[in-house]
Amino acid sequence: MLDLAKYPSIGAALKDALDQFANEICLIESDRDREKERLTYRDFKDRALPLASALQQAGLEANDRAAIIMTNQSKWLISAYAIFFCGGILVPLDYKLTPDEQWQLLTHSGASVLITEYPIWRQLAASSGRTTATKLRTILVTEAPSNADLAGAGRWEDALANNVAPTFVSRTRKDVATIVYSSGTGGRPKGCMMTHENYLEQCVALTSLYPFAPGFRYLSILPTNHAIDFMVGFFGPFICGATVVHLRTLRPEFVRDAFPKYKITYVSLVPLILKNLQKGLQARFDALPSGKRKIFNALVSANKALTKSRPRLGLSRLLLKQVHGGFGGELRAIIVGGAFTEPQTLQFFYDLGIPVANGYGLTEADTAITVNDLRPFRADTVGKPLPGMEVRIVDPDKDGIGEVFVRSKTVMSGYLDEPELTAEAIVDGWLKTGDLGRFDPAGHLQLFGRKKNMIVTEEGKNIYPEDIEAVFESLPVKEFCVFAANYIWPRRSMTGEQLVLVIHLEPGQTLTEDLRKTISSLNSRLLNYKRIHGIIFYEEDFPRTASLKIKRNILAERLGKLDRDAAIQPL
């Protein structure tokens, strides 16, 4: 592993890694059961430098913003390195957003370069949102058919034919490296400005617990624009000479096959996928004939006893050979993130000798604030603060539960163009997470719900109610507002969170079947994980500020006096 203390930027560290590990395999890309390509670090460099040169010739300079909208694949990482090589600021966007949402963020970020895949570009080019991104000058599209109309874009592959040597543009630790959107696709975009220092420090902290090395293989499933995959599916493995495996098709059967095929060392999953994996394994265990089942249960019990104080991978692989064989036999840990994971799911895997590195983090603090150090494994907490993280509980109640504040070199420099939001989020260097927690006597953080009006789905999606209100704008009612139900009625839980639509009808108006259908129809325009689950009827005017903005906290307080179960009508 490179000594990151010596490096001022992501680009400088990656530049050395490509030379130091030139002969190691850095990327494997597979589509279904077909392996498409394998690249060494040398191959990676040979592709990235011509691209960097093309970007420089197109005018990309230090601090210019360059966006990537791509599914997980080798060209994502090659493009990202080319941008860092030029001193650019990377804007990684979620490929699952709608074209309008993507244009909104492209416009907000002020990106002058966009690198995307042809199928995504086809939809983006057809969207009217394109007119708003006035700063966008260069668009490169990968894998476009030879006869495709590129609507003003260039071919990514053509850029690789460039033979002019690019100039490496150095950056300092305090310079902004990326702008990562934590929310705000429908409302006020929150673009977290992450510095090079944020990533360098986070990488040191994470690899101290979960190291990479040449020969280690990371299966990249979480979108690379997500902080976790960017760190453990790109920067972390690259500075250690490890291999990243990309699958172009994320169907469960191909993901399952990839583990033994590529002898995966680490994978990151969201809780939803982890739970699904648990369900599948449990069904297989339940189907065992009674004799074999007894033997299997005895082996699991033995494994539990032997790994009580720490994981013993070699022993677990020996005891539960078939289970580990299904995962390729070299899996060291499953990293789970993006949302809260239920303790019984974590325990299920640990009992099989597969440690789950659960932790707690938010985009504003880079990847992770706390991580389970597995010594011993604790399913009921999100682990201890990583090295370099100061975490404190503010205004604790009688049970010691209060808001989690974080101070560290991994905390963002602020929200892009939003000094007020930044000042609300970071006070005297402390990031207010909006999450409620407490430390147990062993120094592990336990989470107990949120203070903020938002939900996180099991798929790891952060949903802010303000962001989805626009879809209900045409609703023929006096006024409406969307809330996280747990914000109105606080619950000490991080799971099963739901959004509710609060409606104030016009005088004399009643809930007709037509109105219900209209609400359902508007709701169905939202992506499935953004939808509301129920309606609350409120008979008074919403409290508003002088500028007529809804005073959400006061409205939530008033609604909180109602009985939760009686107030929420299922949609």
Added chain:
Amino acid sequence: MRTIDQTTQEILDLASKHFNVPAGALSPDDDFFKKLGIDSLQTLELLSRIENHFNIELPDYEVQGVSDFRTLASRIQSRL
């Protein structure tokens, strides 16, 4: 060559079998997430079944943001 209506009906039949709901309980404009109460992962399982049935490969991006059977059928029809 199947008509779009035939393709749609075959998808509805596959979904009702896969998720064990009565045949005829699903209609083309149903939002399958809501009607079947399934998540994105279960949708991917259904897609694999559909691919095997029609003997096609449907790239993940083709079904991005699709949540009703009719749109899904049109994406499949274009690849038959």
